[in-house]
Amino acid sequence: MTSSGLRSGELADAAGVNQQTLRYYERRGLLASPQRSPGGHRIYPAETVTLLRIIKTAQRLGFTLNEVADLLDAGRHRHGRRPDSGLQARARDKLAEIEQKLTDLTVIRDTLRAAISAGCDDLVSCADSPCCPLPFAELAQRNDNAGH
Amino acid sequence: MTSSGLRSGELADAAGVNQQTLRYYERRGLLASPQRSPGGHRIYPAETVTLLRIIKTAQRLGFTLNEVADLLDAGRHRHGRRPDSGLQARARDKLAEIEQKLTDLTVIRDTLRAAISAGCDDLVSCADSPCCPLPFAELAQRNDNAGH
DNA sequence: TTGCATCCGGTACCTGGGTACAGGCTTACC
DNA sequence: GGTAAGCCTGTACCCAGGTACCGGATGCAA
Numbered sequence: 001m002t003s004s005g006l007r008s009g010e011l012a013d014a015a016g017v018n019q020q021t022l023r024y025y026e027r028r029g030l031l032a033s034p035q036r037s038p039g040g041h042r043i044y045p046a047e048t049v050t051l052l053r054i055i056k057t058a059q060r061l062g063f064t065l066n067e068v069a070d071l072l073d074a075g076r077h078r079h080g081r082r083p084d085s086g087l088q089a090r091a092r093d094k095l096a097e098i099e100q101k102l103t104d105l106t107v108i109r110d111t112l113r114a115a116i117s118a119g120c121d122d123l124v125s126c127a128d129s130p131c132c133p134l135p136f137a138e139l140a141q142r143n144d145n146a147g148h
Numbered sequence: 149m150t151s152s153g154l155r156s157g158e159l160a161d162a163a164g165v166n167q168q169t170l171r172y173y174e175r176r177g178l179l180a181s182p183q184r185s186p187g188g189h190r191i192y193p194a195e196t197v198t199l200l201r202i203i204k205t206a207q208r209l210g211f212t213l214n215e216v217a218d219l220l221d222a223g224r225h226r227h228g229r230r231p232d233s234g235l236q237a238r239a240r241d242k243l244a245e246i247e248q249k250l251t252d253l254t255v256i257r258d259t260l261r262a263a264i265s266a267g268c269d270d271l272v273s274c275a276d277s278p279c280c281p282l283p284f285a286e287l288a289q290r291n292d293n294a295g296h
Numbered sequence: 297t298t299g300c301a302t303c304c305g306g307t308a309c310c311t312g313g314g315t316a317c318a319g320g321c322t323t324a325c326c
Numbered sequence: 327g328g329t330a331a332g333c334c335t336g337t338a339c340c341c342a343g344g345t346a347c348c349g350g351a352t353g354c355a356a
Binding site: 155166168169172176185186187188189207212213214 | 345351353
Binding site for chain 2: 051054057076087101102108109116119126127
């Protein structure tokens, strides 16, 4: 390994994350428990910076921390692989998920545009106006999309 | 008003929400405190079903419960209106928000597609392969979009 | 009047991704 | 060896939008 190692504050700075986040990731199984100094302080190998960058990248692609942990695990013992465990397969699933969200958000966008150009200015009056474009009648009922 | 009124279970069924949710909305200021029976049971006017439908519709359009509460309030005392308080203005802001999310998700989608067609199958090996399309180098750092 | 369904308030818990704080130890530098 | 910066553990809290459980009180029909 490269020279000595990083202390938690140094690693946090280098990777641009909070120091508490490091311990949080350790609890969540994303980071292995690092070596300790005689007094109990964590000493991380330098590659951990890369690992954190990997984690952040996967997060940005829409994977949850659990999924990232799985993905890292799957990469670690890639002998005797089940065919569903690689990044390829997971990326395909995630892509489908993202595409679904895009579809949902597009419907929402179009509805908002319709409401704007119809001049809607009050929800309650809209609700009993028959010409309002807002979908008060139930709609597909999948929520997961919009409200962040 | 139409006849007698609804009890909380009836309203919940009629509107397709959980009974606890009604009390939750009452605490959050989305539903006014209804009349009570002599024994303290809530009695809702029949229009509350419509109101709940309105709330759900606004939620589906991406408004948070706080925003929905504001929107309903703004509609209620629409005398002496500030010009930013109508549905029009809020819908325009929300539309911009949704469009930003669409843009972000589109970037994510394209990145996933690139990773899939480049055949990436392991994050850790990708991270030090120079030809991997995954953006390990920092990227725009706005997260709010993907992770649901 | 009895019995059961329903409702009450209060509080705790859930997901997901962290962040903050308190009180005490370790490390580094002079 | 003193002092300050940094680190330790444990616990609690934050956002949003609910959901679940509890013991006790009510409502309604037979």
